[in-house]
Amino acid sequence: MTETFYDVLRRQGITRRSFLKFCSLTATSLGLGSAAAPRIAHALETKPRTPVLWLHGLECTCCSESFIRSAHPLTKDVVLSMLSLDYDDTLMAAAGHQAEAIIEEVKKKYKGQYIVAVEGNPPLNEDGMFCIQGGRPFIDKLKETCADAKAIISWGSCASYGCVQAAKPNPTRATPVHKVISGKPIINVPGCPPIAEVMTGVVTYMLTFDRVPELDRQGRPKMFYGQRIHDKCYRRGHFDAGQFAEAWDDEGARKGYCLYKMGCKGPTTYNACSSMRWNGGVSWPVQSGHGCIGCSEDGFWDKGSFYDRVTDIKQFGVESNADKVGGTVAAVTGAAIAAHAAVTALARARSKNETNGE
Amino acid sequence: MLSQQDMLEAERHGRQVRSIYVYEAPVRLWHWINAAAMVVLAVTGYFIGLPPPSVPGEAVDNFLLGYIRFAHFAAGYVFAIGLLARVYWACVGNHHARQIFMLPVTNRAWWSEVLFELRWYLFLEKHPKKYVGHNPMAQLMMFFFFTLLAFGMVITGFALYSEGAGQGSWSDTLFGWVLPLLGGSMQTHSWHRLGMWIMMSFVLVHVYAAIREDIMSRQSLISTMVSGWRMFKD
Numbered sequence: 001m002t003e004t005f006y007d008v009l010r011r012q013g014i015t016r017r018s019f020l021k022f023c024s025l026t027a028t029s030l031g032l033g034s035a036a037a038p039r040i041a042h043a044l045e046t047k048p049r050t051p052v053l054w055l056h057g058l059e060c061t062c063c064s065e066s067f068i069r070s071a072h073p074l075t076k077d078v079v080l081s082m083l084s085l086d087y088d089d090t091l092m093a094a095a096g097h098q099a100e101a102i103i104e105e106v107k108k109k110y111k112g113q114y115i116v117a118v119e120g121n122p123p124l125n126e127d128g129m130f131c132i133q134g135g136r137p138f139i140d141k142l143k144e145t146c147a148d149a150k151a152i153i154s155w156g157s158c159a160s161y162g163c164v165q166a167a168k169p170n171p172t173r174a175t176p177v178h179k180v181i182s183g184k185p186i187i188n189v190p191g192c193p194p195i196a197e198v199m200t201g202v203v204t205y206m207l208t209f210d211r212v213p214e215l216d217r218q219g220r221p222k223m224f225y226g227q228r229i230h231d232k233c234y235r236r237g238h239f240d241a242g243q244f245a246e247a248w249d250d251e252g253a254r255k256g257y258c259l260y261k262m263g264c265k266g267p268t269t270y271n272a273c274s275s276m277r278w279n280g281g282v283s284w285p286v287q288s289g290h291g292c293i294g295c296s297e298d299g300f301w302d303k304g305s306f307y308d309r310v311t312d313i314k315q316f317g318v319e320s321n322a323d324k325v326g327g328t329v330a331a332v333t334g335a336a337i338a339a340h341a342a343v344t345a346l347a348r349a350r351s352k353n354e355t356n357g358e
Numbered sequence: 359m360l361s362q363q364d365m366l367e368a369e370r371h372g373r374q375v376r377s378i379y380v381y382e383a384p385v386r387l388w389h390w391i392n393a394a395a396m397v398v399l400a401v402t403g404y405f406i407g408l409p410p411p412s413v414p415g416e417a418v419d420n421f422l423l424g425y426i427r428f429a430h431f432a433a434g435y436v437f438a439i440g441l442l443a444r445v446y447w448a449c450v451g452n453h454h455a456r457q458i459f460m461l462p463v464t465n466r467a468w469w470s471e472v473l474f475e476l477r478w479y480l481f482l483e484k485h486p487k488k489y490v491g492h493n494p495m496a497q498l499m500m501f502f503f504f505t506l507l508a509f510g511m512v513i514t515g516f517a518l519y520s521e522g523a524g525q526g527s528w529s530d531t532l533f534g535w536v537l538p539l540l541g542g543s544m545q546t547h548s549w550h551r552l553g554m555w556i557m558m559s560f561v562l563v564h565v566y567a568a569i570r571e572d573i574m575s576r577q578s579l580i581s582t583m584v585s586g587w588r589m590f591k592d
Contacts, residue, residue, distance in 0.1 A: 216525060217535060237417040240423055241419075241421060241422060241423070242423040242426075244409060261408075267521075297542050303545065310548070311544065313545065313548045313549070322548045322554075322555065326554065326556065326558075326559075329555055329559050330562065333559040333563060341570070347481055351484075
């Protein structure tokens with residue numbers, strides 16, 4: 001049986017007396033009156049923590065690496081106190097058949113109650129043979145596990161969009177989770193990796209309010225992906241002023257000018273880096289002097305260079321950017337017009353001569 | 359059917375009165391406001407993608423890119439509202455006002471006129487025809503390289519504008535869906551910029567053809583967009 005919140009609190013050395021005090025205080029501060037205190041206590045004593053099954057498909061584990069570095073809340077609190085992380089092949093002690101048996105157990109016991117967190121994505125080519133776990137394709141495991149889930153969290157750009165393994169030509173046909181699973185709420189948390197606090201923040205929200213956070217058109221939580229890096233960037237003042245670093249070692253770069261001309265993808269990337277930063281708020285890419293590469297955007301590997309803004313469009317077969325294609329069109333048009341005008345003038349002069357000769 | 363009407367009108371009037379009222383005042387006003395907006399949009403848009411060299415001094419004393427973007431957004435509004443007003447006028451104005459919004463594609467005679475114009479521009483015809491409104495070739499060009507493209511630019515433009523305006527803004531509600539459809543914000547920027555180049559190429563052709571026809575086909579074109587009257591010189 002999964003521990004309740006009460007069990008966890010007792011295990012961490014909190015007395016029953018303190019626990020009941022906490023319930024009374026919570027009831028009072030929420031304005032619920034004294035009658036609510038026992039009900040809160042009852043809920044915390046009986047409500048099991050939400051079980052989470054964390055699956056790993058085609059991925060590099062950078063999402064897990066990020067997740068375990070969360071500072072607010074600490075990952076240990078999330079994993080050990082807030083949720084019941086029942087399965088995670090990377091972190092768990094169990095292995096082999098014992099580990100796989102847990103999935104079956106949770107599926108039966110908490111049908112429709114558990115959350116599946118997916119890191120990485122399933123490859124579909126060759127019947128899914130590019131990612132085998134426990135002797136069978138990951139796609140099968142993913143579909144079975146998600147069948148009875150309450151909600152699915154797609155960790156990182158792999159699960160949300162496909163990321164590097166889905167970059168052209170995508171030999172394994174790596175496919176984002178929302179394209180193979182339907183009928184369940186899916187929360188996309190893109191980024192390569194996502195910010196640690198964004199990951200724990202999404203989990204905390206779902207456990208506290210027992211619902212999926214408000215999502216945008218692409219299934220991302222609005223609270224973290226509602227604005228662009230650019231909108232909250234501390235170098236935005238230099239952008240608006242028209243002050244840019246033009247080279248990595250020029251005066252502008254030293255003065256901390258905007259990195260737009262160095263190809264910063266901040267204006268086209270939705271993420272919380274510029275407000276939440278990384279590693280407990282120590283720094284983030286732009287603060288370190290390198291532009292954003294747009295790692296939380298769909299297909300960012302295939303969107304041209306990381307180091308220019310007017311970048312390549314690949315729909316033309318040949319890689320070329322709007323200025324090259326458009327500039328060529330305009331130049332050819334101009335040349336054609338000049339030639340046409342010349343021929344017109346010649347033809348006109350000749351016809352005039354003919355008229356005069358008559 | 360428009361072209362046939364035009365032809366009849368032109369032939370009948372051409373000999374008799376030598377000038378016809380073609381473009382009503384709202385169409386002419388829109389044309390020049392629209393032209394000005396497009397110049398501002400193209401220049402500022404170019405610099406938004408590739409900003410001018412850094413300005414010296416403190417950031418607080420400068421707002422160069424801010425002003426460039428402001429001008430772009432303001433001109434964008436003028437362009438978009440103008441386009442809507444023009445659509446309205448196409449509904450209530452004379453039949454020339456509808457030309458750039460509808461092609462008589464089922465009309466065989468119209469297509470043969472298009473071919474004739476093509477031959478004229480390729481120097482295969484000796485004598486031009488006269489038209490009261492746009493010639494069929496011009497109408498075809500207008501429809502694809504101005505009307506459709508203009509709507510495309512307004513839609514992608516306001517989709518990009520919604521990124522700054524934020525979620526829940528009117529531009530996000532109406533046009534936010536365009537961004538994921540085109541493969542993200544960066545791709546939308548690229549297509550919007552490419553649209554600018556195509557529009558500018560159209561402007562080149564448009565201005566050249568207007569000047570050329572004004573001289574070659576013995577009818578007024580440029581002054582018609584000022585006065586509204588099409589003059590026939592012979």
